[in-house]
Amino acid sequence: AQSVSQHNHHVILSEAASLELGCNYSYGGTVNLFWYVQYPGQHLQLLLKYFSGDPLVKGIKGFEAEFIKSKFSFNLRKPSVQWSDTAEYFCAVNGNNRLAFGKGNQVVVIP
Amino acid sequence: EAGVVQSPRYKIIEKKQPVAFWCNPISGHNTLYWYRQNLGQGPELLIRYENEEAVDDSQLPKDRFSAERLKGVDSTLKIQPAELGDSAVYLCASSLVGPGQGANEQFFGPGTRLTVL
Numbered sequence: 001a002q003s004v005s006q007h008n009h010h011v012i013l014s015e016a017a018s019l020e021l022g023c024n025y026s027y028g029g030t031v032n033l034f035w036y037v038q039y040p041g042q043h044l045q046l047l048l049k050y051f052s053g054d055p056l057v058k059g060i061k062g063f064e065a066e067f068i069k070s071k072f073s074f075n076l077r078k079p080s081v082q083w084s085d086t087a088e089y090f091c092a093v094n095g096n097n098r099l100a101f102g103k104g105n106q107v108v109v110i111p
Numbered sequence: 112e113a114g115v116v117q118s119p120r121y122k123i124i125e126k127k128q129p130v131a132f133w134c135n136p137i138s139g140h141n142t143l144y145w146y147r148q149n150l151g152q153g154p155e156l157l158i159r160y161e162n163e164e165a166v167d168d169s170q171l172p173k174d175r176f177s178a179e180r181l182k183g184v185d186s187t188l189k190i191q192p193a194e195l196g197d198s199a200v201y202l203c204a205s206s207l208v209g210p211g212q213g214a215n216e217q218f219f220g221p222g223t224r225l226t227v228l
Contacts, residue, residue: 004153034216043114044154044202044219090153098167099144099217101153 002027002095006102021076023091032094033074039087115220123226129191136205146202
C-alpha cells in the first residue's frame with residue numbers, strides 16, 4: 001500500500017513570503033497525485049492534480065506543484081502567500097485505486 | 112450544482128450507543144467514498160463504492176462498522192456500538208470514474224464530527 005509523508009506540520013509565515021510544502025510518497029507503480037486544501041470552517045477542496053504530462057502543474061490561487069518521479073516527490077509551492085492562504089494542506093497519492101493522504105501541513109499566514 | 116451533502120454535521124453520543132451518518136453524493140457520480148479523519152491526521156479510507164457495489168472495504172472495521180449504498184446513490188455509514196476511539200470526523204466524497212480509469216478528482220462533503228463520551 002502507498003504512504004505519504006508531509007513534514008513541517010505547522011508552518012507560520014508572513015504575507016508575501018514564499019511557501020514550499022514537501023510531499024514524498026512510497027509506491028512503486030503508476031500514481032496520480034493531488035494537493036487538497038481545507039480553509040478554516042470549509043471542506044476539503046482540490047488545489048491541483050497530476051495525472052500525466054508536464055510534471056509542473058499549475059493549480060488555483062497561484063499554487064503550483066512539481067512531480068519528480070526519481071525522488072517520489074510532489075512538492076507544493078507559491079511564490080508569494082496571502083493571509084487568505086491560511087489553511088491546512090494535504091498531499092494525496094492514488095495508487096491501485098486507493099487515495100492515501102499525508103498528515104497535512106497547517107499553514108498560518110500573518111498579515 | 113450542489114456539492115456532496117452530509118448529515119448530521121455534529122453528533123455527540125455515549126459509548127456503546129449506535130450512530131449513523133448519511134451522504135448524498137454529487138448527482139451523476141458513480142463512485143462514493145467514506146473516510147475517517149482523526150485529529151491531526153489526514154483522511155483514511157474506510158470504504159469505496161462503485162455504484163452500489165462495495166469494491167474496497169478492507170479498511171472498514173467490520174465488527175462494528177457497516178455501510179450501504181442502496182440504488183447506487185445515497186449512502187449510510189453506521190457504527191454499532193460506538194467506542195471512545197471512534198471520535199473523529201467522518202467524510203464522504205464522490206467522484207465520476209470512467210471505464211478503465213483508475214482515479215479522478217474526489218469531491219468532499221463537510222463531514223460529520225462525531226464525539227463519543
